[in-house]
Amino acid sequence: MIFHEIYSVYYNAVTQVLQAAAGGKIVNRDLISKVSKQLKMSEDARELIEAGLETVPNTIIIKPFNFFNEDRTPRIAHCPEIPLTIIEKRWLKTILDNPRIQLFDISCEGLEDVEPFYLPEDFVVFDREGDGDPWNDDNYVRHFRTILAAMQNKQNIHISWLSRESLVCEAVCRPDKFEYSELDDRMRLWADTNDSQIKITLARVQSCEISSEPLGLSFPPELLKPLPTSGFRQQEKERRSNLSNDDKKSPNRLVLEITNENNALERTLFHFSHFQKQDIVSLGENRYRLVMSIDYDDREELVNRVISFGPYLRVVEPQWLIAKVLERLQKQMQIMES
Numbered sequence: 001m002i003f004h005e006i007y008s009v010y011y012n013a014v015t016q017v018l019q020a021a022a023g024g025k026i027v028n029r030d031l032i033s034k035v036s037k038q039l040k041m042s043e044d045a046r047e048l049i050e051a052g053l054e055t056v057p058n059t060i061i062i063k064p065f066n067f068f069n070e071d072r073t074p075r076i077a078h079c080p081e082i083p084l085t086i087i088e089k090r091w092l093k094t095i096l097d098n099p100r101i102q103l104f105d106i107s108c109e110g111l112e113d114v115e116p117f118y119l120p121e122d123f124v125v126f127d128r129e130g131d132g133d134p135w136n137d138d139n140y141v142r143h144f145r146t147i148l149a150a151m152q153n154k155q156n157i158h159i160s161w162l163s164r165e166s167l168v169c170e171a172v173c174r175p176d177k178f179e180y181s182e183l184d185d186r187m188r189l190w191a192d193t194n195d196s197q198i199k200i201t202l203a204r205v206q207s208c209e210i211s212s213e214p215l216g217l218s219f220p221p222e223l224l225k226p227l228p229t230s231g232f233r234q235q236e237k238e239r240r241s242n243l244s245n246d247d248k249k250s251p252n253r254l255v256l257e258i259t260n261e262n263n264a265l266e267r268t269l270f271h272f273s274h275f276q277k278q279d280i281v282s283l284g285e286n287r288y289r290l291v292m293s294i295d296y297d298d299r300e301e302l303v304n305r306v307i308s309f310g311p312y313l314r315v316v317e318p319q320w321l322i323a324k325v326l327e328r329l330q331k332q333m334q335i336m337e338s
Contacts, residue, residue: 009039011082019079089114099135100180100187103144132185133203143208147189150210151175157191158211162204170218171198172211178202181301182271183308193217253278254294255316256306260286264312271305289316303328 016035025031036046084092094116095101096108134140150157160170173191179199180187187202193215254275258265265288276293283289294302303324306313315322 009041013039013041015082022079086114090117094118103135103141104148105145133187140203140205143205144187144202146208146210147175147178147202151177156211156213156215157208158213159191159200159208160206161200162206168206172213172216173198174215183301183304252293253317254292254321256290256292257283257314257316258288258290259312259314260288261312264309268309268313271308299324 013032013035016038017032020031032046089111093108093111093114096106096111097116098120147157147159149155154174156172156174158170158172160168163169171191171193173193176190176192176197178187178189189200189202189205191198191200194217196217198217254272256268258268268290272290272292278291278293279289280291281289299321302321306315306321306325307328315325
């Protein structure tokens with residue numbers, strides 16, 4: 001049985017009341033009302049709790065005994081706890097078996113003998129790159145946790161990484177956020193330097209440590225020319241200056257037309273699930289229009305996702321994305337013809 005009455009909101013409410021009594025708090029109607037509101041219980045459910053309790057000034061008596069001794073010490077020696085069900089334990093074990101979850105150093109203590117619902121290797125993902133990040137590599141895990149600690153404590157890091165040309169770059173930066181690409185199965189770091197924001201593929205990191213040095217960047221001479229000194233913000237300014245009038249009015253609007261073959265609609269909703277949906281409309285003949293609010297943190301990733309759907313997905317807005325998709329397709333055609 002997946003669900004049981006003992007795990008209902010009613011039992012959770014009574015548990016909180018008993019825990020309050022065991023902690024020496026005065027239990028009255030106000031406390032019950034507060035607990036009920038926290039659990040978003042209906043008025044009928046709240047009255048059901050009170051029906052089993054007899055109220056006296058400032059205390060509640062549960063027949064046939066009082067919560068407190070005559071000297072006002074709690075009679076309840078042990079706080080009640082609702083244990084996890086087998087179903088809940090199996091689900092937790094399933095989630096914790098994901099190597100990406102273990103980057104956060106979450107303990108599996110108490111679940112050693114629990115069988116998960118499924119294992120990561122039970123799935124065959126056909127629209128994901130096969131050379132994802134080394135999630136179990138000791139150096140990779142150490143770098144991730146160092147960066148995470150710096151984020152949480154608002155500290156700088158001294159980091160070095162390999163560029164796409166296999167050249168070593170260095171920076172003292174302030175980590176901003178992680179970005180996971182499901183298509184590439186890779187983790188990327190966004191970090192702030194003096195007046196720019198950089199993006200680093202975590203698998204390319206060579207060293208990383210907490211630093212008190214001032215923010216700064218250091219690139220090999222071979223990379224200085226293609227990298228604008230003002231970095232991400234200058235690129236974003238140039239991109240916005242090239243937007244059409246329609247794109248400037250709604251710069252974060254993405255409109256897609258989907259031909260629902262090979263389960264394209266469901267796959268699109270899944271792959272773009274992290275974007276805010278505004279509208280989805282049926283156009284008839286198994287075609288749909290999906291409107292979303294997006295950000296432009298990783299335009300190449302967005303292009304890759306759109307192209308991965310082949311002829312079943314057509315970009316209606318924005319114009320810059322249409323241009324990028326056409327440019328990529330033309331390059332692929334040139335490669336095929338050569």
